[in-house]
Structures are given as structure tokens and as C-alpha cells.
Amino acid sequence: MNDFMRSVLDEMLAKYELDTPKDKQSAYRQIVQEIILYGLQRGGFFKKAAIFGGTALRVFHGLGRFSEDLDFALMTPDESFQISDFFDELRSTLAMFDLNFAVEEKIKNKENNVKKTAIVRGGARETVMLFYPDDFEMTVGPHEVTRIKFEINVNPPAGASYELLPKRTPYLHEVRAFDMPSMFANKIDAVLARAWKNRIKGRDLYDYLFFLSKGTFVNMTLMKNDLVSSNCVDESFSLTNDSLKDLLKKRFSEIDYVSAKADVSNFISDTSVLDSWNGDYFMRMTEKLMN
Secondary structure (H helix, E strand, C coil): CCCHHHHHHHHHHCCCCCHHHHHHHHHHHHHHHHHHHHHHCCCHHHHHHEEHHHHHHHHHHHHCCCCEEEEEEEEECCCCCCCHHHHHHHHHHHHHCCCCEEEEECCCCCCCEEECCCCEECCEEEEEEEEECCCCCCCCCCCCCEEEEEEEEECCCCCCCEEEEEEEECCCEEEECCCCHHHHHHHHHHHCCCCCCCCHHHHHHHHHHHHHHCCCCCCCHHHHHHHCCCCCCCCCCCHHHHHHHHHHHHHHHHCHHHHHHHHHHHCCCCCHHHHCHHHHHHHHCCCCCCC
16 A cells, blocks of 8 residues: 555544554444445446445434445346446455455355345345455454445335435545435334344434434335335325324334344444433334424
């Protein structure tokens, strides 16, 4: 890595506290995510797709938790879409920072249809990428391997709206993202539809409260299409602000909040914000929901 690239990296690192190995690993992962977004932009990825989810909220809107994954959706459905089409430019960008990557090959047999590299779940394709640093001083150990999961919905529900958001690091560029009302609709769908079983996704609840704190409206067109796609409601369901609140309140009455807090606590620095979490609290907060 040359001196100029080192100065760019130092500027990115200056945003983070680096007191412990956990701090360093978290900073490393987040910086790799930002470099990935820049590489994807260079390759034209955001002409076809947009980012949403926790990483988008953290990078562009100040969400106070770390997100492990990168979630994208195509703007126009395309079952033939391949993330590998953008690997050459991504590899070139990462090499500027002495980072290599490889795709972790996974094989999953679903209804006798064997898929390699990408795991197909409905319209979403999941790819796990491994990042090997050559000379990245932020790694915890010399043989550190960082796994970052991409999930790209190639056949998303209709109705999302988008915006181009500027990003200054590692270099000035723009990333296409779902707008906040559309991301809020996706997050509510996750709260209502995710099959949590024994692992409650407290991160979804944390993000839900983040949207409410920002006074974010819900994209109700996308919300209805999301819920139908997730089999939470059928096409005849009348989606209004009140009926959406009713769905959420029922969900919040069923959650194991001890497990929810345990899930999110490793991803935030101030765990005291979780002290008030219980069903009554989330029901009260849901009264703030707007469309």
C-alpha cells in the first residue's frame, strides 16, 4: 500500500475507537464494507441495484449499531443477475488497499436444484465473501479472515423509492439506496415475518426504534407488497396505519425480550438503551407510527 492510500485508510480509521481487539476487528469490518461499496459503485453496480438494511442505515443515516451484512435489491427484477459480473472491478478496488477476496463456495440442494456460490432463497441470492489482508495493520492476527455476506434480492416486491447518497470515503462517490420510508417498510416486514424460532433478532427491533426516532413515514405501497410476498397478509388485506399498528402490537406481545436484548447487545456500545425493552414499551412506541 502506497503512502497516499495509507493516508486515506488512516482518515477512515480516525472515526473509530481502537482500544481493544474487538474494537479493531469491528473497525476493520466496517472499513472493508465501505471499500466494497466504493468498488461496486466503480463497477456500475448501483445502476441496477440499491442498498438497504442495517449497513445502509449505519453508513448513511447514523444508526448506532454495527451491521455484519450487505443487503441489496435490484430495481428491476432479473433472475439472471450475477454478482460475479462485478468481481473484476471489486477485486481491483480492494487490491488498492492490499485486500484480496474469494467467494466462499457453498452448495445447497433445494428441490433438486443444486446451486454453487450463491444460496437462493426465494428471490434473494446470498454470497459469502472472504477477505484476506496482505498488509492491513488493523487485523487482529496475521491470518485473519473476514467474512462479509452479500444478499441480493433479484425479484423484490414492487413499490420501493430510491435516492443517491454521497459518500466521501474512501473517495467521493454516490451510492444508490432505498429511501428511508422504503427501508422502514422492509424493516417492519422483517419484524413481522422473520422466522425467529430460538434466535430473536433484536437488531430488527433496535432498527425499528431508530426509524421511529427519526419520525420516518412508511412507504405503504411497498409495505403491502412486502407483507403479501412474505405471506403475512393476502391481497385482500386492507393496509392502513391502524391495521399495520395492530399487526405490530400482536407481534410485540409475543417476543422474548431477554433473547432480543442478548442478540443486539454485541452490536451496540450503549446497552443501557435496552433497559426499557418490553412488550408495553414497543406498543407505546408503535403509536408514533406514521404513513
